[in-house]
Amino acid sequence: xxxxxxxxxxxxxxxxxxxxxxxxxxxxxxxxxxxxxxxxxxxxxxxxxxxxxxxxxxxxxxxxxxxxxxxxxxxxxxxxxxxxxxxxxxxxxxxxxxxxxxxxxxxxxxxxxxxxxxxxxxxxxxxxxxxxxxxxxxxxxxxxxxxxxxxxxxx
Amino acid sequence: xxxxxxxxxxxxxxxxxxxxxxxxxxxxxxxxxxxxxxxxxxxxxxxxxxxxxxxxxxxxxxxxxxxxxxxxxxxxxxxxxxxxxxxxxxxxxxxxxxxxxxxxxxxxxxxxxxxxxxxxxxxxxxxxxxxxxxxxxxxxxxxxxxxxxxxxxxxxxxxxxxxxxxxxxxxxxxxxxxxxxxxxxxxxxxxxxxxxxxxxxxxxxxxxxxxxxxxxxxxxxxxxxxxxxxxxxxxxxxxxxxxxxxxxxxxxxxxxxxxxxxxxxxxxxxxxxxxxxxxxxxxxxxxxxxxxxxxxxxxxxxxxxxxxxxxxxxxxxxxxxxxxxxxxxxxxxxxxxxxxxxxxxxxxxxxxxxxxxxxxxxxxxxxxxxxxxxxxxxxxxxxxxxxxxx
Numbered sequence: 263x264x265x266x267x268x269x270x271x272x273x274x275x276x277x278x279x280x281x282x283x284x285x286x287x288x289x290x291x292x293x294x295x296x297x298x299x300x301x302x303x304x305x306x307x308x309x310x311x312x313x314x315x316x317x318x319x320x321x322x323x324x325x326x327x328x329x330x331x332x333x334x335x336x337x338x339x340x341x342x343x344x345x346x347x348x349x350x351x352x353x354x355x356x357x358x359x360x361x362x363x364x365x366x367x368x369x370x371x372x373x374x375x376x377x378x379x380x381x382x383x384x385x386x387x388x389x390x391x392x393x394x395x396x397x398x399x400x401x402x403x404x405x406x407x408x409x410x411x412x413x414x415x416x417x
Numbered sequence: 418x419x420x421x422x423x424x425x426x427x428x429x430x431x432x433x434x435x436x437x438x439x440x441x442x443x444x445x446x447x448x449x450x451x452x453x454x455x456x457x458x459x460x461x462x463x464x465x466x467x468x469x470x471x472x473x474x475x476x477x478x479x480x481x482x483x484x485x486x487x488x489x490x491x492x493x494x495x496x497x498x499x500x501x502x503x504x505x506x507x508x509x510x511x512x513x514x515x516x517x518x519x520x521x522x523x524x525x526x527x528x529x530x531x532x533x534x535x536x537x538x539x540x541x542x543x544x545x546x547x548x549x550x551x552x553x554x555x556x557x558x559x560x561x562x563x564x565x566x567x568x569x570x571x572x573x574x575x576x577x578x579x580x581x582x583x584x585x586x587x588x589x590x591x592x593x594x595x596x597x598x599x600x601x602x603x604x605x606x607x608x609x610x611x612x613x614x615x616x617x618x619x620x621x622x623x624x625x626x627x628x629x630x631x632x633x634x635x636x637x638x639x640x641x642x643x644x645x646x647x648x649x650x651x652x653x654x655x656x657x658x659x660x661x662x663x664x665x666x667x668x669x670x671x672x673x674x675x676x677x678x679x680x681x682x683x684x685x686x687x688x689x690x691x692x693x694x695x696x697x698x699x700x701x702x703x704x705x706x707x708x709x710x711x712x713x714x715x716x717x718x719x720x721x722x723x724x725x726x727x728x729x730x731x732x733x734x735x736x737x738x739x740x741x742x743x744x745x746x747x748x749x750x751x752x753x754x755x756x757x758x759x760x761x762x763x764x765x766x767x768x769x770x771x772x773x774x775x776x777x778x779x780x781x782x783x784x785x786x787x788x789x790x791x792x793x794x795x796x797x798x799x800x801x802x803x804x805x806x807x
Binding site: 267272275281282296297299300303325327328330 | 736802
């Protein structure tokens with residue numbers, strides 16, 4: 263399949279922001295699998311500011327194609343400094359918008375980025391033994407299910 | 418994204434396509450202008466084109482020790498393969514409906530076979546070993562009374578493994594089954610003698626050989642029963658109707674002539690460069706060679722790099738002006754990596770982390786040195802952002 267990356271995608275791929283690992287992260291989202299070739303980890307550090315939980319720091323590590331690396335970088339930038347509630351509302355569409363454009367066959371990478379962030383927040387709330395919002399719980403289960411289905415289909 | 422047009426550009430993807438040689442282009446030019454005739458016309462314009470094609474047929478047949486009448490010019494490797502597979506199937510269906518091929522063939526073989534399966538034919542797709550080699554014994558075992566055709570490639574396009582077609586040819590002769598070989602990657606690079614190897618049909622393509630795109634050939638041995646796919650004016654022994662692409666055919670023949678002249682020397686030179694790349698690349702931690710260590714095309718290197726996704730590596734190398742290819746397929750709908758790489762037992766990580774380097778006649782040692790300098794740097798930088806231990 264032939265496609266070309268936009269200048270913005272290339273910029274993020276070649277010079278991604280927020281790369282790395284956070285030691286003692288408050289939440290870690292791990293998504294993707296080796297079968298499709300993309301694995302994405304997002305680490306978050308949460309601080310309470312004026313009674314609100316804010317993503318103080320966020321970093322990512324990704325094994326994957328240029329689109330996977332670019333979308334990882336973009337989602338960390340979008341989420342940094344946001345409250346958990348606002349971070350949960352970030353969608354893959356916003357990621358694509360920030361990239362200007364993404365080849366349609368690479369949309370799944372932006373979805374993976376959204377899921378990685380959601381999973382990191384899920385992990386944080388779970389570790390804090392907090393009530394998980396219904397929507398997030400549903401998303402978490404959907405991620406688990408699709409992972410299972412994927413493995414069944416291709417594994 | 419080539420910011421600097423003057424940036425060094427190194428083409429190491431000759432299995433994908435090759436540039437047209439200057440000499441080839443010069444020979445082709447008159448056939449677009451003053452020698453534009455239709456080879457079917459009786460006047461002098463027609464004769465000009467007809468004579469040129471006749472000469473081209475002779476040159477092309479000579480390379481594989483065939484007779485000129487046994488060469489059918491086509492639009493390329495894909496058409497040649499389609500004509501061979503479907504043409505033999507339709508012409509011989511009263512004899513049987515079984516075809517044998519391998520799992521690592523080019524899609525231009527596999528897809529026609531799958532299509533024939535929908536039309537009452539049975540196809541056996543043979544496994545290969547972990548070096549990509551078909552076992553001739555498996556071919557013999559798979560032959561039944563219904564088998565009409567065996568199609569095994571001369572050399573694989575991804576991993577460069579040269580198949581044991583001499584043995585397979587013998588088996589087919591003994592069992593009176595037609596033998597077709599897709600020689601698109603091997604034609605003009607390694608010697609092929611259709612008489613010594615007992616080949617009934619052979620596909621080749623011009624643009625892999627410094628000829629123009631849009632031309633290929635199918636060798637069809639005399640008396641082989643085959644049906645045409647394209648019907649019309651009865652060109653090319655009635656097997657491929659349509660006004661001949663005189664310019665393309667003449668260009669192809671010139672490319673063949675040039676390839677024949679430099680084949681031995683280039684094979685030796687490229688083998689040496691290839692071995693240097695392999696030796697140096699294997700020094701990088703977590704790198705393995707895919708395909709056969711010695712039974713491989715002189716110009717092919719295929720490796721898997723642990724902790725790396727192929728497309729990311731490809732794009733990073735492209736930023737340095739280096740053009741290579743990968744078997745990773747994060748972009749295809751199925752997200753499944755190359756069928757060749759999974760057939761040689763690579764796991765998903767190895768298949769997604771694959772890199773193919775294919776040399777050409779214009780590659781110099783300094784190009785290779787540049788690649789060997791840049792590659793480890795990029796590997797290190799990509800591995801740094803990989804969350805997994807590798």
